[in-house]
Amino acid sequence: MDIHKPKPWYGAREFLKEYVIIVVGVLTALGAEQVVEHLRWQKAVDEATLR
Numbered sequence: 843m844d845i846h847k848p849k850p851w852y853g854a855r856e857f858l859k860e861y862v863i864i865v866v867g868v869l870t871a872l873g874a875e876q877v878v879e880h881l882r883w884q885k886a887v888d889e890a891t892l893r
Contacts, residue, residue, distance in 0.1 A: 851857045 851860070
């Protein structure tokens with residue numbers, strides 16, 4: 843397995859670019875989690891109303 847050392851940032855622009863990539867990734871994961879939870883709750887509500 844080849845491990846690469848992280849490159850140092852060369853200014854605020856590169857830092858902000860990395861920061862935005864991380865933030866967008868986290869927000870995407872949280873949004874996907876909310877969609878799954880909504881679908882799970884919707885299924886539970888549908889099953890409860892059928893009884």
